[in-house]
Amino acid sequence: MTPSSVAAEPAPPSPERTNHKGRGGTWALALGAIGVVFGDIGTSPLYALQTVFSINHNTVDPTPQDVYGVISLVFWSITLVVTVKYVLFILRADNDGEGGVLSLAHLTRQHLRRGSKRYTLVMMLGVIGASLFYGDSLITPAISVLSAVEGLKVANPALGDLVLPIGMTIVVALFVLQRFGTAAVGRFFGPIMITWFVVLAALGIPHILAEPAVIGALSPHHAVLFAVDRPFVAFVAMGAVVLVITGAEALYADMGHFGRAPIRRAWFLLVFPCLTLNYLGQGQLILADPEMSTSPFFHLAPESMRIPLVVLATLATVIASQAVISGAFSVSRQAERLGYLPRLTVRYTSDHGGQIYVPVVNWLLFGGVLLLMVTFRESERLATAYGLAVTATLLLTTALFAVYADTALKWSPARVGAFVLVFGSIEAVFFAANLTKITHGGWLPLTIAAIIGTVMLTWWRGRALVTARRSKLEGPLRPLLNTIASKGVTTVPGTAVFLHGNPATAPLALRDNVSFNHVAHEQILIVTTLSRNVPHVGPEDRVMIGARRHKGVAITHLTLNFGFQDSQDVPSALALAHERGVNVDPDTAFYFLSRITLHRSDRPGMSQWRKRIFVALAHNAASPTEYFHLPIDRTVLMGTQVRF
Incomplete structure (x- = not known):
């Protein structure tokens, strides 16, 4: 499971797509x-x-x-x-x-x-x-x-x-x-x-x-x-x-x-x-x-x-x-x-x-x-x-x-x-x-x-159940910022981009990096990708920028909007964010993904045979590195287990 699995809210149509077909001529079309x-x-x-x-x-x-x-x-x-x-x-x-x-x-x-x-x-x-x-x-x-x-x-x-x-x-x-x-x-x-x-x-x-x-x-x-x-x-x-x-x-x-x-x-x-x-x-x-x-x-x-x-x-x-x-x-x-x-x-x-x-x-x-x-x-x-x-x-x-x-x-x-x-x-x-x-x-x-x-x-249905379980594991972001601000966590130079589906919680990859490695990057970006209910989203609507600062720790939130016909190219979207003043260089940043290992449990919500189907589908999903067009040499996968 990756940020792409989070439910997307519908967005208004992008005006630049409405009449785009007229350029080639009606008869040619x-x-x-x-x-x-x-x-x-x-x-x-x-x-x-x-x-x-x-x-x-x-x-x-x-x-x-x-x-x-x-x-x-x-x-x-x-x-x-x-x-x-x-x-x-x-x-x-x-x-x-x-x-x-x-x-x-x-x-x-x-x-x-x-x-x-x-x-x-x-x-x-x-x-x-x-x-x-x-x-x-x-x-x-x-x-x-x-x-x-x-x-x-x-x-x-x-x-x-x-x-x-x-x-x-x-x-x-x-x-x-x-x-x-x-x-x-x-x-x-x-x-x-x-x-x-x-x-x-x-x-x-x-x-x-x-x-x-x-x-x-x-x-x-x-x-x-x-x-x-x-x-x-x-x-x-x-x-x-x-x-x-x-x-x-x-x-x-x-x-x-x-x-x-x-x-x-x-x-x-x-x-x-x-x-x-x-x-x-x-x-x-x-x-x-x-x-x-x-x-x-x-x-x-x-x-x-x-x-x-x-x-x-x-x-x-x-x-x-x-x-x-x-x-x-x-x-x-x-x-x-x-x-x-x-x-x-x-x-x-x-x-x-x-x-x-x-x-x-x-x-x-x-x-x-x-x-x-x-x-x-x-x-x-x-x-x-x-x-x-x-x-x-x-x-x-x-x-x-x-x-x-x-x-x-x-x-x-x-x-x-x-x-x-x-x-x-x-x-x-x-x-x-x-x-x-x-x-x-x-x-x-x-x-x-x-x-x-x-x-x-x-x-x-399974995506909804796993997202709910994952949100509990992630927990709120503020306590994690308190931990990062403490003397036990070392700040290292560079930019870390965490792809994360829920802006209200802490990315598991960020939490694990702080908890196990006791380090945090100087520049932290939490990126959420949303699939809008329109075929295409124009460049002017691609990036939404937010920011949070707590005890000297600065976090930049980016929401990247994609239509269901768009390629979810995260580095290209970050380049647009850089043009709008965000301090991020897509060519040098490190990308962190939370890789979820799913385990079936007796929890209610879905029958066991459907859970087996869901796990099989998740195991055969496309690589998130390829899906989001991330550079392999600068992408880090951090694993977590989720029982649903």
Whole structure:
């Protein structure tokens, strides 16, 4: 345990971050958004309709009524959930430029009374949402890559046995290359995905022109007739139709990278129209030849173009996978800074703070994705496991935004109720339809979310218990200053920096140095790092300075504020403090850390099995020296035991 484990109080957003994305130009950012934000939802045509018409042994038939009903459901699901809910409403929930369910939860908590029932509930919803996101991060690379490579079977059935080995090879390369970062490759993502969306439209248009009547499927009355005439079939179909909106959360989660306006512009001008044209084309193809319902996407292309289409689809799915993996890195860092995960080793792969690599998350995802591919082997089987994570996240976002709209946006109760009624009812149907698939793989994302949620809540609770026990061991600072002022303690030259999480108590490392070594440094700084509930804290707000003098002993207190997207570089922050008049040279100061050894006890507060998990997490936390960017040759670790 180190100062980073102390709970952070929320701070107001930093003004310099609000409009920082405008410098690159809206159109350039829109290009970047196409390359990153829309990868997941843009590759859904590969497997969505195929899954709809293959569920339950073709319960959904390739008849005009069913095809028109399904296409209508697809179009209006994208229109209502993605366009109206996310693009027009959810993107308004701007946590200092950042988005995502965990960020939304903490943004909402700023407007609630601490300790209230809604305050606790919002925290729980945020943790559950983040946990479900990890399930999505496992399934997306597996299903996307497999669905793309499976196009080889359409081009040449003899190549079917190569699908899994090729898919696994692509996944291995994808995760191995993560440590190099996406900065160098990122500029190529936009043009590739623009090509992908143009190809989606080009594949659909000829089939629409062959039978223009299929455009009528966009009318909502076809979805209504389908649901009224065949309610059970329509209900089951909804469990697969939800696949067309997978990736909707990325619109919000990646808002901090590109901004609200570029995402909206890219969606309305390119992505939404191209998706619509492709789904219409697939619908017409299924009507013209029902046998094509087993793989309608690749059959849209002429036979001579299917291999190039497989190559392009594979590139698109790699980009989609890259986006969700990068999202998992960002969510992990947010969770760690907000107190739900232990310290993580984070490597910055470019000058832009959003380009990060988290080794432990990367390799855990890598192992999970390979396991899924080997277990399920086909994208169609994986699709049955996909919907629950997506629909549960949709419902959580709706609930959190409703609280945010009530408390922060000051919506009227009627307006909040209408929002929940419209979108909550749609998403509740999606969720209920996917519950029918629990025994066929739907258990997977729920299990993943349950495990990760338990880990996050265990760390949050255990951290509170250990912090309370540690505070008792540390004791108040004044008696220690009396000891330092006594003749039995020798003052030595130099500056000692003690990283300490609680300014009201004495650092254990300082207490041990005085008690056992009987020395104290001439210049003593007690430094507390706080993770604020904003993505970034500007240099002008980084350092808060305080001082205390008792019996001739001077202590300087520094509080260093970091956003959950900032690197907690203590020496750099001390350089800022030096510029503001603090007598400290980061290049010569010695840094002292209290290294805690945890022991389980019979004390109440948490069950023994959760205490075991907490101890294991603490033992595997990132090195505090590396985490705080401290110089190894001038950092001293002093050990203490804590029973909790």
